[in-house]
Amino acid sequence: MEHDTQMVKGILEGCILKIIAVHAEMYGYKVVEKLNEIEFGVNETTVYPILTRLQNKSLLAIEKRPSPLGPERKYYSLTAAGRTYLTEFQETWNQLQRVVNGIMEVTEND
């Protein structure tokens, strides 16, 4: 999947928030692994700037803990604003999916 488009980046934001919400908290590399398990096909350099942006927008809270590999590791969890944003994203996505699927079906029937 091409990750450079604004649309895919917007969708990735929602997916990353959902993955973190499901697991309560998560660190950056695990988010990449989870996305790739569902075949999103992203690498670390795509995900890290998005996590930083979500943190700067106060949608994610962070807690630093020692890591077995290197410097302190950042664990992300959703803030109240993050949960609200995720709910809105899910509603928008469901609506958009219905509309787009409707258009695609009409086009195919025509």
Add this chain to the structure above:
Amino acid sequence: MTKRERIVILSSALLALCVIVSAIVFLIQAAAAGNADMMSYLVMGICILLGVFSVVGVYFLKVRKEKYEKLLNADYFLKYEIIRDAIFNSQLSASGKKEIKEDVLDMLLSAQNAGKSAAAVVTNPATFAQEILHAFAKPSRFFLMTLLDGIIGFSLFVVGFTTILWLEQIETSYFAIGIDTNMTVLLVFVAFLLIPVTKRLTSTERPWMFLLPLAFGLLFVLASELLRALFYDVEAVRNYLDGTIRMIPGWPILIIYVLTVPLGLVSKVLLRKNAVKG
């Protein structure tokens, strides 16, 4: 030591050498004219010390690997050092830079530990670094902060140079001191063009860009000498080469220069804070 690190050290050593040689030539000329006094030897000693310490400083700041950086293998480190330089050269706060550096290290060490290749994880380190920076502020805001750096730098250069020249002729009024016109032009170029352009270009995969300040300095001297040899009969060229400008003609201007520094720094802090909020 990577190729990038070798070029960084070479660039700083060559710059230091230029400063030291200039100081020695200046002293020899002063001695030949019978003007070499205790102060001249002191200035030369300070120049040599500054030159040597600048190379040591560059080694500790830009070349010596920190504890966790040593854990990255060669392929990962080649990618990491470009990201690190881009973040180090950016307009983020010191704490912001440290935080990103640690995050990137954790991310790369995790990927390395999982057996992924560096090329698969970081396709383009310079673009990756720019994307991280864009998560903090728009490029226009970074440009504004760079412009403020230029204004602060230029003010410090002017006040610093005027003060040094005044100390050499302390019987003269501070406000009568003039800086050479070509030196003033050089200060403008260095503050507003050379420093930001060098920072930008060394944040990429082109390590030779670390030699840009040295190349610029040599070109500037060469251009001045060519102008002197070929166009000295033109009045504007004569004024440029041998004229002086009183950059601080009175108290109000001095106060403006001095106030520019704290006002510029406060403006940068506010720009940075609002950028992250927005």
